[in-house]
Structures are given as structure tokens and as C-alpha cells.
Amino acid sequence: MTSNEREYVLGTDDAELMRLGLQHRLWSAQAFTCWERAGVKPGATVLDVGAGPGFATLDLAQLVAPAGRVIAVDESERFLRYLTERARVLGIAHVETRAQDVQSLDVAAATVDVAYARWVLCFTPRPHEVIARVAAALKTGGVFAVQDYIDWAALSVSPRSDAFLRVMPEVGKSWRSHGGDPQVGLRLPAMMSEHGLRVESITPLQRVARSSDPLWQWPTTFFANFIPRLVEQGLVPESDWRAMERDWNEYSRDENAFFWTPPMVEIIARRV
């Protein structure tokens, strides 16, 4: 982390960067379906809102090549440096990065064909500001595609774990104390309408990961990166984290164990 780096609640260190890479891989099929639905195509100008280290950005850049471009906006300069370096190595020249708070997003009016925001609005204290600015950046007929949580805390694990049930509410509290909303998806369609976007579809994103599935790594890496931070901050007792970790390790060897992902939605809204 650089000295002037403003951290989002999950941090911007190497472990989070790697976790975001794995997360993108595990959810890339859903992302691709969303982009097709949103009309991402060669020649398009795409805005990746809260792009992070740009794992989605680089895929989008391939889809809009050769004449299109992708503008990646994130408040983390560290993440954007990583994206710039990867784009350079891959010889991708049509990605532009902007270090900016997406709540004060500043992209030329009516220049964007598709804007994409995945797991970003849930972290912003003022999602309506983001939506207003994205709406202004979209061309008439342009699309804002969002994938985000409708109820993060509704994730579940089987078998039931008491330690897990004690720790999860603390994750939600910490997230809210940083100004985020783990239920933001419930508010988005109304906010989008207020800002001149017509909501065309609201689609559930829900999966189950068994302990033998690659997707099992998603909660595993999230818990390993994030819960120790809560322990350090005195928000979760060390003994609860240890008990949860023991349960999780045991479930990881149990072929009947499964994880029910936090309910999410994909929303496609068009500027009218």
C-alpha cells in the first residue's frame, strides 16, 4: 500500500489483489454473459467502474478491440498500476486508467456505450452519486450493467457452524461502518430510474460451491484475508475465528459440505 492509498474495507495489499484475480476467474462466465447482454462489442467504449486491478478490464479490452477502448476507474492507485503494467506486457494500448473516487466520477458526457460495475456500489457510501455520474457519461441508448449483492449476510454453509454464524454478522457490521451497504442491490433499480436509466432486466446470481469445487476457494480466500483483520481490530474474538477456521478446514475435507453464495443480482439499465 502506498502512503496516500485510501483503502476500501477489504484492503489493497498483495493478498487482496490475488484474491480479486481468483474471484474474477471464478465469476468470469457470469461476467461474460452480462457483457453480452449489455451489448459489449468491437468498437465499443466501455467504462469499468471500480475496476480494481483490472482483471475484468483486460477481458473487456479484448472484446472491444481493435477500435474500442476501456476506461478503468478506481480509487486505488496501486491496483491501477498493476493494471497498467499488465496491459503493457500484453500489448494492450486501448485501456485508460483514472485514479478517482467513483462518487465524483468525471468522464465526458454521452461518450460511453457500456458501463460495468461489479462489487463496487456495495462499498460506496453514496451509490446514487455514482449512478448519476455514470448515467451522464452514457450515450443515449447506452447501458449500465451492475453485478452486486442484494444480501451478503444471507450466505450459508452446510453443515451449520455456530462459529461461522457468530462471525458473519461482524463482517457485515465492519462493511457498514466503512459506509458500504451489503444489501445495495435492493436499492439500485429505483436509484437507476431516478437518474434516467430504464431497468431492462434484474437477474439472480446465485451459486452453490461444494468443497471439491473451484468456487470453494472464493469463500476460503475471503475468510483468510478478511477475518484476521477483524480480529486485529478487536471486532471478532480470536477464539471465534479459530473455531470458524477449524470448522471450515473440516468442511473442506467433507464431500457433503457446501457453501451457498451471498445472493446477488445482475441489473441491466439503459439510458433513455
Ligand SMILES: C[S@@+](CC[C@H](N)C(=O)[O-])C[C@H]1O[C@@H](n2cnc3c(N)ncnc32)[C@H](O)[C@@H]1O
Ligand atoms: C471487490 S473490488 C471489485 C473490483 C472489480 N470491479 C472486480 O469485479 O474485479 C472493489 C473495488 O472498488 C474500489 N472502490 C471502492 N470504493 C471506491 C470508490 N469510492 N471510488 C473508486 N473505487 C472504489 C476498490 O478500490 C476496489 O478496487
